[in-house]
Amino acid sequence: MDSYDLKIITFLKRDARMKWSTLAQHIGLSAPAVAERVARLQEQGIIRQLTTVLDPSSFDYRLAAFVAVSLERPEHRAPFLKRIQELEYVLECHHVAGDDDYLLKIRCRDTEQLDEIITYHIKELAGILRTKTTIIMRTEKESLHFPLPEVD
Amino acid sequence: MDSYDLKIITFLKRDARMKWSTLAQHIGLSAPAVAERVARLQEQGIIRQLTTVLDPSSFDYRLAAFVAVSLERPEHRAPFLKRIQELEYVLECHHVAGDDDYLLKIRCRDTEQLDEIITYHIKELAGILRTKTTIIMRTEKESLHFPLPEVD
DNA sequence: CCTGAAAAATACCCCCA
DNA sequence: TGGGGGTATTTTTCAGG
Numbered sequence: 001m002d003s004y005d006l007k008i009i010t011f012l013k014r015d016a017r018m019k020w021s022t023l024a025q026h027i028g029l030s031a032p033a034v035a036e037r038v039a040r041l042q043e044q045g046i047i048r049q050l051t052t053v054l055d056p057s058s059f060d061y062r063l064a065a066f067v068a069v070s071l072e073r074p075e076h077r078a079p080f081l082k083r084i085q086e087l088e089y090v091l092e093c094h095h096v097a098g099d100d101d102y103l104l105k106i107r108c109r110d111t112e113q114l115d116e117i118i119t120y121h122i123k124e125l126a127g128i129l130r131t132k133t134t135i136i137m138r139t140e141k142e143s144l145h146f147p148l149p150e151v152d
Numbered sequence: 153m154d155s156y157d158l159k160i161i162t163f164l165k166r167d168a169r170m171k172w173s174t175l176a177q178h179i180g181l182s183a184p185a186v187a188e189r190v191a192r193l194q195e196q197g198i199i200r201q202l203t204t205v206l207d208p209s210s211f212d213y214r215l216a217a218f219v220a221v222s223l224e225r226p227e228h229r230a231p232f233l234k235r236i237q238e239l240e241y242v243l244e245c246h247h248v249a250g251d252d253d254y255l256l257k258i259r260c261r262d263t264e265q266l267d268e269i270i271t272y273h274i275k276e277l278a279g280i281l282r283t284k285t286t287i288i289m290r291t292e293k294e295s296l297h298f299p300l301p302e303v304d
Numbered sequence: 305c306c307t308g309a310a311a312a313a314t315a316c317c318c319c320c321a
Numbered sequence: 322t323g324g325g326g327g328t329a330t331t332t333t334t335c336a337g338g
Binding site: 001009012013014015016017044045046047048049050051052053054055056058059061064066081084085088089090091092093094095096097098102103107108134135136137138139140141142143144145146147148149 | 153161164165166167168169196197198199200201202203204205206207208210211213216218233236237240241242243244245246247248249250254255259260286287288289290291292293294295296297298299300301
Binding site: 181182184185188 | 323
């Protein structure tokens with residue numbers, strides 16, 4: 001990955017549909033070269049996906065929450081993680097250090113739906129010691145993009 | 153927003169660069185109609201952005217952490233939020249209910265850099281009562297995409 | 305990685321329901 | 322108002338160097 005790749009990525013972060021030809025002009029390569037590099041970056045997994053970020057409130061997702069989960073014993077892990085992958089409302093699941101084992105980020109319609117998800121889809125599993133729910137009242141910043149090395 | 157829009161969004165989530173013509177074929181509209189709808193969805197803010205998701209480890213981001221922050225008094229909020237917007241390593245900032253005031257998600261190189269960010273860029277501010285750092289050891293799931301209503 | 309030609313997709317027009 | 326169709330133009334793709 002060289003500085004051309006970095007420049008390409010920088011532009012594609014802002015607009016994933018930018019035309020190869022205009023992108024090529026900006027960075028000083030030909031369009032085929034740019035297309036080839038992007039294909040390679042995708043194959044290498046450096047670019048995970050070119051995707052669409054939607055506005056949650058437009059789809060009636062008005063609630064977000066973090067839910068900390070503690071498991072009783074290690075053997076409860078596998079079924080828990082399987083369930084987490086199935087639950088579409090659970091957007092993130094991180095194994096964390098500290099008092100609790102996992103920290104989930106959940107997005108759903110309202111508190112009633114959150115209650116349903118936690119009570120009937122998570123706590124219902126064997127080996128859930130406890131859950132600790134933290135409601136998000138306002139999201140002040142939500143970025144996908146960590147800083148990239150500067151080029152030029 | 154009708155079922156055509158939902159179908160369009162569903163495809164664009166998977167591939168933001170999908171050609172209007174192929175997308176149009178899939179959902180049963182003409183290419184110009186699809187292009188027009190996507191432009192409208194962007195104007196309305198339903199589509200926030202067409203962007204690129206990168207692999208953090210490819211860019212030497214090996215550490216992620218949640219940092220809970222408590223502020224002394226409400227007047228410390230504005231400068232805190234301003235600083236948060238400036239700090240590129242802070243990807244998310246949520247105002248939460250409960251013991252702490254804000255929950256940040258930070259992505260950086262290693263623990264030393266995390267220490268530097270917390271100590272010299274966050275704790276350094278006036279009115280920071282305390283911070284509580286939770287290291288993410290493994291991310292089991294990390295999705296941008298909440299479930300959309302089914303169509304057809 | 306570039307050039308150049310073939311193929312494809314897009315944008316813009318007007319027409320229609 | 323919102324979608325279809327046709328055509329000029331742009332863009333992408335693919336070959337060869």
